Amino acid sequence: MRQRYLIALGSNVRHHRHGPPERVLVAALDALARRGMAVLIAAPVLRSAAVGPSLRRYANAAALIETGLDPEALLAELKAIERIFGRRSGGQRWTSRVLDLDIVLWSGGPWASADLSVPHPLFRRRHFVLKPAAAIAPDWRDPLTGLTLRQLAARLARPVRA
Template structure:
């Protein structure tokens, strides 16, 4: 369940992550590819974050970010676009939660709740992942997931594994 009453206007929230090559550039390239056809427009973008790997921890660190977008695409068409961006950037799917040049996930789409074989909305593990919650809080701070504000979910994850890339050392 999503309460969008106090959230800035957008149609979807998308998470991006990379841990192969120039990670920050991969995020920028994926965003550009998502928007190049003109039917997706970024209305807010988080900063870039250095994050610890999740799931499979024996791999390089990630860069993660979130974007809020305006689009007329359906949730399934938006997912297809995200996957086409991953394919265009030569993402190889060898290991679940393993290394990737880019990961582009639809996290939230309007107030849609969906559970089908190809797409679950909101993303089923969004509330477990600091690497998603921290950048998401920048662009949709009033978002409510499963009846709780983001601050509730942020208090339940390890924030020490997420560092803003432009933060002072």
């Protein structure tokens, strides 16, 4: 059975073959398609400040894909693509990286295992995930809050009042 997934893409390091981070994201979308995933739509690239110790700005996007893979199998595919692009496992979290691919949501509802939580546990607090995600799937509901991606993005964009 084919499932739909919302994938977050990020890069803040130039790739030796693909070039700057924006082009890395385009190449990553091509890699998803070459591995049998249908890329239904991708959001325009958003430039954002880094979270954590990295000083380099990120290129971020989101894509809606369709595949017959379950979340664990898709995670393995995404990690394999990251390795092809030169990402190494381990090391400090939130540092510079050529490519980061995260499962944000999937059409099957919540999923939890030792290696994966869907929805992504931090996506509701990340403008660089919500803005591109809301651009391509504004009416997709977070199964835990019941809010749409459009609503979550609007809440995050609202200024905090003292």
